[in-house]
Amino acid sequence: MPQTAIIWLRRDLRLQDQPAFAAATKIADYVLPLYIHAPHEERPQAGAASRWWLHHSLSSLRQELRERGSDLFLDSGSSTSTLMRWAQANSASLVLCTAISEPWAEERDNKTAAELAQAGIELRITADGLLTDPHAIRNRSNTPYRAFTPFWRQVRGQLNPPQAKPAPTSLPPPPGHAHNSSAELEQLNLLDRVRWYDKFADYWQPGSTAASHRLARLSPEFFAAYPDERDFPAQPGTSLLSPHIHFGELSIREVWHQAAHSQPENHSGPANHSGVETYLAELGWREFAYHLLTQQPNLHSYPVDRRFAAMPWRDDPDNSLYSAWHLGQTGIPLVDAGMKELWATGWMHNRVRMVVGSFLVKNLRLPWQLGEEYFRDTLVDWDLASNSMGWQWVAGCGADAAPYFRIFNPVRQGERFDPEGEYVRRWLPQLGALNKKQIHQPWTAPAATLDSAGIRLGKDYPWPITDLQSSRREALEAFQSIKG
Ligand SMILES: Cc1cc2nc3c(=O)[nH]c(=O)nc-3n(C[C@H](O)[C@H](O)[C@H](O)COP(=O)(O)OP(=O)(O)OC[C@H]3O[C@@H](n4cnc5c(N)ncnc54)[C@H](O)[C@@H]3O)c2cc1C
Incomplete structure (x- = not known):
């Protein structure tokens, strides 16, 4: 009897050098590529920018599969029961997928494999x-x-x-496959109702x-x-x-x-x-x-250096400090430019990720988990491992982290890594007329310069929400208090 293999697609949205497709074309007569949307199984759940990317990436993969005479079948719900249903409807006894090396996914996949095995269906997971x-x-x-x-x-x-392998040329779908039960991409509801992400398409093509x-x-x-x-x-x-x-x-x-x-x-x-x-x-x-x-499976929420669990963070009862940070209204140009870049493009340059992170955690003394969560929602490249490590590094509480007492000065960082003020000018055009020195600290510019540049501090651009020197001192004192 001809063999049908289901390819359970997850973080391997390609055809070339894709181990599951390569194996399926060798051992099965028919191949059924399936994506199951199961956000309730993710821990933590991917944010809106990441889902925007996923939506378009699935659309692109579907197109590529159709060009090869196949299709991308879509469904949502529990991974195990959905796989079971698709396998039974298509007389498939083999499901192939590639590993996601995240603790929640490994746990879910092991459970799924055990449950499918009881129904006589093999789940074969390949490293990738x-x-x-x-x-x-x-x-x-x-x-x-x-x-x-x-x-x-x-x-x-x-x-x-090993050298990458080319994409399979043909992927015969099972005859009379369960085509009708495939959801439309829109039915997966990956896109937020508020279409703040529309501008991402100017920068990216998933x-x-x-x-x-x-x-x-x-x-x-x-x-x-x-x-x-x-x-x-x-x-x-x-x-x-x-x-x-x-x-x-x-x-x-x-x-x-x-x-x-x-x-x-x-x-x-x-x-x-x-x-x-x-x-x-x-x-x-x-x-x-x-x-x-x-x-450490809870790397995104718990400090590797346990002392940091007792860090005396600053009270921000009305969230005004956090709001100023995420809206790019701190009055510190490099920080604000970074947050504007993130909002507009779903991505931020690595150097600036470190600067905005340091400012949140050290100058504003707000918990790094707030930044981790905000990035999770707004980065198109959000990645559980890299984002968690990045934030713990910035906060000084991770393995191999920057020491807590090494506090980035966002003005010096601007002068060093954006020496002409080009990056700040791109994202904060209202500061565009300032020279390369003043643009990183507009509050030091003479009143006449600000006047002729058309900048009223507090109106066109905020005053700094914190003093960089005294907040640095307070951060060091807070660190001293947990060091013992
Ligand atoms: C606070 C913070 C949060 C971050 N969150 C993420 C995240 O959610 N997802 C993410 O992919 N990266 C994250 N990074 C790492 C880094 O900022 C991005 O990988 C990088 O900016 C991506 O741009 P690129 O592809 O042009 O990088 P390139 O400089 O071209 O690097 C090539 C590739 O190497 C990997 N890489 C580079 N730097 C790092 C790094 N420090 N840690 C892990 N991988 C790295 C990425 O896959 C990247 O695409 C974070 C860094 C910080 C400081």
């Missing part, structure tokens, strides 16, 4: 999405790593990911076709310049691949090889190793984040 097995890496004392540098020293030397184009454009010159340019938010110095990587629109192996084998044209000597290695190490940080997540 990471270059390492985050559970398997151990240091010499046979314990997981808590610091990036030794982690990467061990892992880097062993990494030799889906593996666009992802592959973006990857292909990363030239040897890009990698060579990466170490110098990646910290300057006004420059196009980073790859902008994070949402594509998160949703598995690219395989992480493809990304690795694009960097590792990059070589400038007419270049006969060795590749520019420092640029390539710096980029690969960033992929390494992502691996490390997943390694940390295996050690």
Whole structure:
């Protein structure tokens, strides 16, 4: 009897170098690609920007599948019972999927596998999405790593990911398949009613076709310049691949090889190793984040350094400090520019993520979990492991975090990494007429300069909501109080 395999799609929304598709085309006669929307199973649930991306990524994958004579079938509800229903309706005894290395998903998948097995259906889960097995890496004392540098020293030397495999050319769907029971994409209700995300389409094109184009454009010159340019938010110095990587629109192996084998044209000597290695190490940080997540499933909400659970955060009874932060109205230009970039594009430059995070947690002394939650809702690249690690790093309470007493001065950060004020000018055009020094601290500009620039502080742009020096001192005192 012909075999039908269901491909349960999740964070692997592509056809090329996709282990589940590759296996299915070898062992089954018919392939049924299925996406099940089950937000109640996610812990924590993905936010609105991430769901916007998912909606469009599914639409793009559906298109690609249709071009190959197949389709993307959609459903929602409990993963186990939905898979059971689809398997029985299509006489499929095999479900293939790739792993999501997040604690809630691993738990859910194991349970699903056990329940399907009782009905005679095999769930086969293949590793994917990471270059390492985050559970398997151990240091010499046979314990997981808590610091990036030794982690990467061990892992880097062993990494030799296989070359990416092409997409299957044909994917025959089962004859008389349960086509009618597929939901329409809109029925999954991935998009918020308030269409604040519409502007994202000016900046992004979700889906593996666009992802592959973006990857292909990363030239040897890009990698060579990466170490110098990646910290300057006004420059196009980073790859902008994070949402594509998160949703598995690219395989992480493809990304690795694009960097590792990059070589400038007419270049006969060795590749520019420092640029390539710096980029690969960033992929390494992502691996490390997943390694940390295996050690602490509640990484997004509980500090790795337990002392920080007793941190005396500042009272913000009417949420005015938090509101000013997330609305980009703190009066500190680099912080506000970052929050405007996030709101407009669903993404923020890494340097600025660190600056806005430090300002929230240290200058405003508000809990880092508020920032984690806000990013979760507004980042198109929201990723449980990377976001949790990023926030714990910024707050100084994570494994291998920046020490709490190292507090970013957002004015100095602006002067150093946005020296012409170009980034601030892009997102805060009302400050555009100030010179490169004043634009990072408009409150120091003479009244006549502000006047001729058409800026009334407190009206066109806020006064700083906190004094950077005294809030820094208070943050250090708060830290002293939990240090013992
Ligand atoms: C507070 C905070 C929150 C963050 N939240 C997220 C998040 O939710 N999702 C996310 O993907 N990244 C997060 N990051 C990491 C980093 O900011 C983004 O990965 C990066 O800005 C994405 O842009 P890019 O693709 O152009 O990066 P590039 O510089 O081109 O890097 C290439 C890839 O490496 C990975 N990477 C780079 N830096 C890091 C890092 N520090 N940690 C983990 N992976 C990294 C990403 O997959 C990225 O796409 C966060 C950082 C901070 C400080």
